[in-house]
Amino acid sequence: MMSSCTGSAPGDNATAIARPGTAGVGDRLFPALGNGGYDVVHYGLTLSYVPETNRLKGTAVITARATQNLSRFNLDLSGLRVRAATVQGAKAQVTRRDDELSVTPATTVRNGELFKTVVTYDGTPRTLVGDDGGMEGWIETDDGSTALGQPTGSTTWFPGNHHPSDKATYDITVTVPKDEDGDPYDVVSNGKLITEVDKGETVTRRWRTEEPMASYLAHISVGYFEIHKGRIDDLPFYVAIDPDESAGAAKVPDLVPEIVRWASARFGPYPFSSTGAIVDHLPGLGYALETQTKPYFGKAPDEALLVHELAHQWFGNSVTPSTWKDMWLSEGLATYAEWLWEEERGGRNADEIFEDFYDGTDSESEGIWAFPPADPPSGRRVSDPPVYGRGAMVVHKVREAVGEETFFDILRTWNRRHRHGNADTRQFIALCEDKSGKDLSELFGIWLFNEKKPSRM
Structure with a gap:
């Protein structure tokens, strides 16, 4: 992970001074997100949720490796009440300031040590509302709830190191009651369904994500869903559709395999051990999210949106931006x-779409010249049109400059080289120049970094 605190030199663990990990990793757009001094390896989240009261109880087991001698470290958590915490089985002191938990272990955590932190917590999880009215975090639906994490919403339902640079594997276990008719709520999350246990009045489901995942991609949906399961060759897929959206989403279970096969042929092998989609009934949400292995839609998506969110499984989920300003690599490529x-599919070709974005006639082109795609002015604008539309225009200019064969080689190499890791803009530019043998500084300078709308070239 990114850390603004450096660890001690090898062999100095016993004598190096222990100091606190930083609160934040120095991300310009979200300076409070993430924490220094450790790298999370695995989250084990055990949750109990009651939809009727919107109450959540949780135990988070966070396995991490120290990157320095730690006298204290921080976790990000928005709302919810912390009841207790332990580090390596011993009671730890916890203090809180806003969305930062400071955890002081009973003894120093040594540089390189794999250590386990257990936090128990409960409360009514928050829905975060941005300046534009957009919602994230824990959002109640008409029959349950959903948890959406981009960019900061994951902090509302579990404590952790909530910056994209610190990816980890996950086990998410959720217990929900049956409704008044004795019917169980469905719980859908990332990865594979490992166990489902009916205990009479409650049902417990355990989902496992075997590949590293950024916390903003972690997800839970609770409600009633029609479940469609199958395989894409050896790859299992799981599609959950709210009955209120079943008519509009009727093609989704067939489109998911078609799109995954199509994308695999162009971008490289599908990077995860399962795939799918969640179509919920949350029509006021206003966006979809590329939650890992099963992108989330608040209503039935059209083909283009389904393609976009599934493409994120390569661009954004497997290869995750190193910092939030690199998000154009995720959104522009998707x-x-x-x-x-x-x-x-017989529509406009990419040249025509580019022209429609350039002259403003495409319906998604409004606002794309507001700022350079690789330099959003603030965190609240990280999902604004330049990151998407103008980001895609940069990609098209690369395709024009390097040719078809080299272009798709670049995409496949990008996904292979950084599989399940993080990468940034500098690395993408270097790959494009290396594969093409061309100096592309002028291209990226004009289309990616220029403040104003470029002249045609």
């Missing part, structure tokens, strides 16, 4: 996947 899909 948007360009839409262009490729339309081009190959």
